[in-house]
Amino acid sequence: MATKLTQDELKKMVGYKAVDDHVKSGMVVGLGTGSTAYFAVERVGQKLASGELKDIVAIPTSIRTKEQAESLNIPLVTLDTHSRLDVAIDGADLVDPALNLVKGGGGALFREKIVEASADKFIVIVDQSKIVDALGPAFPLPIECLPFCIEHTMRNLEALPAMQGAKAVLRRGSSANNKVDGEEIAISDNNCYLVDMHFDEPIKDPVALADQINKVVGTVEHGLFVGMTTSVIIAGEDGITVKDA
Ligand code: 5RP
Numbered sequence: 001m002a003t004k005l006t007q008d009e010l011k012k013m014v015g016y017k018a019v020d021d022h023v024k025s026g027m028v029v030g031l032g033t034g035s036t037a038y039f040a041v042e043r044v045g046q047k048l049a050s051g052e053l054k055d056i057v058a059i060p061t062s063i064r065t066k067e068q069a070e071s072l073n074i075p076l077v078t079l080d081t082h083s084r085l086d087v088a089i090d091g092a093d094l095v096d097p098a099l100n101l102v103k104g105g106g107g108a109l110f111r112e113k114i115v116e117a118s119a120d121k122f123i124v125i126v127d128q129s130k131i132v133d134a135l136g137p138a139f140p141l142p143i144e145c146l147p148f149c150i151e152h153t154m155r156n157l158e159a160l161p162a163m164q165g166a167k168a169v170l171r172r173g174s175s176a177n178n179k180v181d182g183e184e185i186a187i188s189d190n191n192c193y194l195v196d197m198h199f200d201e202p203i204k205d206p207v208a209l210a211d212q213i214n215k216v217v218g219t220v221e222h223g224l225f226v227g228m229t230t231s232v233i234i235a236g237e238d239g240i241t242v243k244d245a
Helices: 009-021 036-050 064-070 109-116 149-160 205-214
Strands: 028-031 057-060 084-090 120-129 139-146 167-170 193-198 219-222 231-236 239-244
Touching: 009 036, 009 120, 009 149, 009 205, 009 231, 009 239, 036 064, 036 084, 057 064, 084 109, 109 120, 109 139, 109 219, 139 149, 149 167, 149 193, 205 219
Parallel strands: 028 057, 028 084, 084 120, 120 231
Antiparallel strands: 139 193, 139 219, 167 193, 231 239
């Protein structure tokens, strides 16, 4: 009888496949953040150590990914020296049929977006549980905001017409990763707060919502990644499937 794969085994499958299929010697590579992207970073490190990949430089999307990459001796650069990346690989919290994403559950959405928007190819790696018919209720939409007058910014976010009455909740915890409970306000890698927007219904128009959030003074970046995805690699019980934009 076939044994059911664990969540970690599924994440490892897609993380390794993304690197095996899309990372070649000489490339500038964006390294995502989270428990799925962790395995892609691990694979890049393995292949550099074995000599299978050469002359890679990478740009991490968070402090914790930077630390993992450093521990694996992956050479790191920044967007200041390398404005174009060949490929970026990252996880997601939700993926809709148009391959629009919600990201930022791990609190790294600003660095993820600036890096992934600069990549020729953006490869998303997820397990089947992240695939939804529409963005919205299944996972809150994170928005990174400046701490100054945060309650005012949260009220303005809730008032946006495309927000559909979603409720703004200031993320708390000892880290920006919302899987850690706590009383303190969570602080991002950019010393900002994270506001999680909780939707009761599917987001009707992600493009309009992204546009409206961008105009709210006090926001730094939001976790709607619209029209950015090149391919999604999905791990399920029946194996791996790939969806191209
Ligand atoms: C971090 C992210 C992550 O990519 C997203 O939260 C998915 O994480 P995981 O692979 O651990 O489920 O956007 O800010």
